[in-house]
Amino acid sequence: MTALPSSLGAVDPTSDRAVFRQIADQLREAIDRGRFAEGEKLPSEAELVEHYGVSRMTVRNSFSMLQGEGLVRAEHGKGVFVRTRPPVRRLASDRFARRHREQGKSAFLVEADAAGGYPQVDSLEVKEEKATRDISTRLGGSVRRVLVRRRRYLLDGRPVEFATSYLPLDIARGTRIAEPNPGPGGIYARLEELGHRLDHFDEEIRARMPTPTEVKTLQLASGVPVIHLIRTAYDTEKRAVEVCDTVMAADAYVLSYRLPAT
Amino acid sequence: MTALPSSLGAVDPTSDRAVFRQIADQLREAIDRGRFAEGEKLPSEAELVEHYGVSRMTVRNSFSMLQGEGLVRAEHGKGVFVRTRPPVRRLASDRFARRHREQGKSAFLVEADAAGGYPQVDSLEVKEEKATRDISTRLGGSVRRVLVRRRRYLLDGRPVEFATSYLPLDIARGTRIAEPNPGPGGIYARLEELGHRLDHFDEEIRARMPTPTEVKTLQLASGVPVIHLIRTAYDTEKRAVEVCDTVMAADAYVLSYRLPAT
DNA sequence: CAGTGGTCTAGACCACTGC
DNA sequence: CAGTGGTCTAGACCACTGT
Numbered sequence: 160m161t162a163l164p165s166s167l168g169a170v171d172p173t174s175d176r177a178v179f180r181q182i183a184d185q186l187r188e189a190i191d192r193g194r195f196a197e198g199e200k201l202p203s204e205a206e207l208v209e210h211y212g213v214s215r216m217t218v219r220n221s222f223s224m225l226q227g228e229g230l231v232r233a234e235h236g237k238g239v240f241v242r243t244r245p246p247v248r249r250l251a252s253d254r255f256a257r258r259h260r261e262q263g264k265s266a267f268l269v270e271a272d273a274a275g276g277y278p279q280v281d282s283l284e285v286k287e288e289k290a291t292r293d294i295s296t297r298l299g300g301s302v303r304r305v306l307v308r309r310r311r312y313l314l315d316g317r318p319v320e321f322a323t324s325y326l327p328l329d330i331a332r333g334t335r336i337a338e339p340n341p342g343p344g345g346i347y348a349r350l351e352e353l354g355h356r357l358d359h360f361d362e363e364i365r366a367r368m369p370t371p372t373e374v375k376t377l378q379l380a381s382g383v384p385v386i387h388l389i390r391t392a393y394d395t396e397k398r399a400v401e402v403c404d405t406v407m408a409a410d411a412y413v414l415s416y417r418l419p420a421t
Numbered sequence: 422m423t424a425l426p427s428s429l430g431a432v433d434p435t436s437d438r439a440v441f442r443q444i445a446d447q448l449r450e451a452i453d454r455g456r457f458a459e460g461e462k463l464p465s466e467a468e469l470v471e472h473y474g475v476s477r478m479t480v481r482n483s484f485s486m487l488q489g490e491g492l493v494r495a496e497h498g499k500g501v502f503v504r505t506r507p508p509v510r511r512l513a514s515d516r517f518a519r520r521h522r523e524q525g526k527s528a529f530l531v532e533a534d535a536a537g538g539y540p541q542v543d544s545l546e547v548k549e550e551k552a553t554r555d556i557s558t559r560l561g562g563s564v565r566r567v568l569v570r571r572r573r574y575l576l577d578g579r580p581v582e583f584a585t586s587y588l589p590l591d592i593a594r595g596t597r598i599a600e601p602n603p604g605p606g607g608i609y610a611r612l613e614e615l616g617h618r619l620d621h622f623d624e625e626i627r628a629r630m631p632t633p634t635e636v637k638t639l640q641l642a643s644g645v646p647v648i649h650l651i652r653t654a655y656d657t658e659k660r661a662v663e664v665c666d667t668v669m670a671a672d673a674y675v676l677s678y679r680l681p682a683t
Numbered sequence: 684c685a686g687t688g689g690t691c692t693a694g695a696c697c698a699c700t701g702c
Numbered sequence: 703c704a705g706t707g708g709t710c711t712a713g714a715c716c717a718c719t720g721t
Contacts, residue, residue: 439690475691475692476694478692478693479690479691482690482691497699499700499701
């Protein structure tokens, strides 16, 4: 018996529960009980191999489970660590309020202010494209080509959100919206200046596991889902003037909405 | 060379990209391109072992990746299949509208109507408990004990949602709310009859990987996250009258909200 | 350098499925 | 029964980390 820094028990090879699951159970419980603190290193694979008297694959299989649950992260050459919860951004339902736009603040800045982090925007791309069927439908059905604005948002240097906006060409072409920097208050402020007074936004929310591309772009740890939000902006004439497709690292966000009871 | 039903290529063992990742990439691309349709069986482990000339562990590692991404599911003794997308429930932001309550419909029934599925509720538990700090805070801070209502919702026989409601005892004790079946229109209808006219709801939304308990309760496939929604109901006197903690299978839901632009 | 996790092999036995 | 995935062993070599 090695004297592990923790008090992990033994496994029962005759149990119905697979050995690697038993080991994962014990580690998970130890983490939940605070036996291993956030950011702390778990016993190495070699230590667990010796402690439990199993092969390395079995131990790795256990770690693999815990990674899939988002409980731990492995660092090559260093060890396996209990995942720390990153600071979250709370998206309030007033984040598109006109008073913010009139103060020259874009929605992302409003949120960053609230979170107290340092906001950045990068990998900006602005171009014209053919609208997909879905985007065309959301924009009212008759839109063929759109202005596309892609950008990635970072908070304190960490990528947290990847967003793509689609606007009908007859609205956006040749305006400040078609420039990389749309100016104070963001594109919603520009839309209102162009006479499209905003009435409301519809937001659709899904959650799923990220694609490999999203894992790269958002530098996601394994076991972290993404929140996929599709927002459509409507002006007071009931016209859809923008669709924004956003993918967010789920561990960095809490969305917040207020619903009327009437 | 075996003649696989698909046209999967070869792998480059000298590449920087690990062999099991290359295999996963090829399978993922084949799936994305529709080379394997939804619900279709992928080549067996043995077939891929022979096709790529690698060991079984390497192939299993590839499958493991795709499972983590929610792309495929393995069925013991049958094979590995492309995951089918279940019908989703769209939760509209008017699901708590008074007009529905007045028609005797609970929110879940309203949604099920819209989705066209067959709704069920099971594992109902109603009891009094000590409030956690978090629940107490959400209910205004001074609440010690609460009435707790736990239930699981099923759609067409599949568990999709697990919900727990917390209500202050001075409101709920001795009323129909404390009974397993609260009657037509659900507990919100009873609250209004008791004089707590509802004003609005605040909803907090998170997404994360499920705990092992949630995997069991919701019969979740691997690679499926959960949406965690915490709703607080307020009456017209600004009092929090209920907190509802809901965990949903993310592949079965699209949440939908309308935000004012003002 | 020693210690860590990342990848891979070549087997083995088991449990589940469908014929 | 043959075919499938589930689990496990006992090695091997590699790349990355910190001293």
